[in-house]
Amino acid sequence: MREIAKINKTFAEQIKEECGEDVYLCYQCKKCSLGCPTAYAMRYKPHQLIRTIQLGQKDLVLKDQSIWFCLSCQTCMTRCPQNLDFVKVADAARTIGGREKYKNPIPEIAAFNESFLFLVEKFGRIYEIGLVMLIKLKTKQIMKDVVTGLPLFFKGKFGLLPHKVKNVNEVQRIFAKVKELESK
């Protein structure tokens, strides 16, 4: 007997709870994928990711790189005839993945996000050279981009030291409070 894919609704429901978007609105017209600048790099294109979520295949979505290639450029949601906001769906999926300890399959993007939020929490602002260095350390690519970075330094665009905001305690309180409310 042929095995029929088991439809497990919970992932779609989870997405809806997270961001309010109903993936069942999608009727697979593919308009989203056709305009997507990074579809070329995705194994599952945006419309396929949505279909996968409709069918409850959570691991397929969260263990694959595809969803992490979304740049949040918002071309797809601008064009969707069903007014489905795939950017919100992607954000929700990535958030759920992070919360449930799925490993981000693209190390450079994981490093970027971790470093970005680390700096905001620590200093209240991003300082760009710090961000670059942190990502390089995490991905062990210290030398990459040194050449592109140097002219910026000479043109006076990179400050070497971070600017720490005065009310950095308040920023840290915001991060802590978000964690507290979300664990409830």
Next chain:
Amino acid sequence: MRYGLYPGCSYNGTAKEFGESINFVCNKLGIELQELDDWICCGASSAHNTSHLLATSLPLHTLISARKAGFEKLLVPCIACSWRLKTAIKEMRENEELKVRAEEVVGEKYDDGIEVFNIVEFFIKEIGLKKIEEVTNKFLKRLKVVCYYGCMLTRPPGVANFDVVEDPQSMDNIMESLGAKSLDWPYKTECCGVSFALSRTDVVVKLCHDLLEEIKKLEADMVVVACPLCQTNLDMRQKEIEKKYNAKYGVPIVYFSQLMGLALGGSSKDVGLQRLTVSPFPALRKRGIL
């Protein structure tokens, strides 16, 4: 006119010339920009991937402090920041529960009293093309430009809300009122790869290559942008792209505010032209502008 300014993290860094030229232009036009005191990052590229609540609370903190400083209008030049701030405003309007939770995080109530402007929207709505034309006297005569809006300036619909989403005209109109000739092209709102520049550079290199190839066909003097991410990716990576694809572009990528500054009598230093990687000086001299 007095406006709050939320500069964002790149205003004094990679987008320094953006900041310098905006400050110069506003000063010339008699617009008082007052930077918010001790502002914090909006969480831009990363918070929305991690936590919706965090991605709403960080902008809310800024909105509340702008309110407390007595502002009703806030200029947010960085497009990524203005996207996050405008999104927070819209979502809190539509979702009371989110608003209550974010207010609990920040520890204060918000009265929804701030209007956020991105930089192009600001010049269109608050200054107006007529005024721009009057004061600049068609200074950029004969300059041929291509306006590149990038993905976020006009999107998402209902959030940015000031121009045609997929075929925007606002920046073209500003350029024409400065006297330049603005060329039409089909890639106005394609994406440059935004913050992938620091993670998956390969994506940015590919997308910017596609853009530069299209730009090359137009034989324009320069590309005009309004977003620090577009500018940095197309300008700073241009050499790398030329090398990888064995191509030659050499096309300057300037902020529209830099050209506005020149038209208002600014020197190249006033608007930070020397900070660009691909030099705009030869093209500007060729057209007799510098």
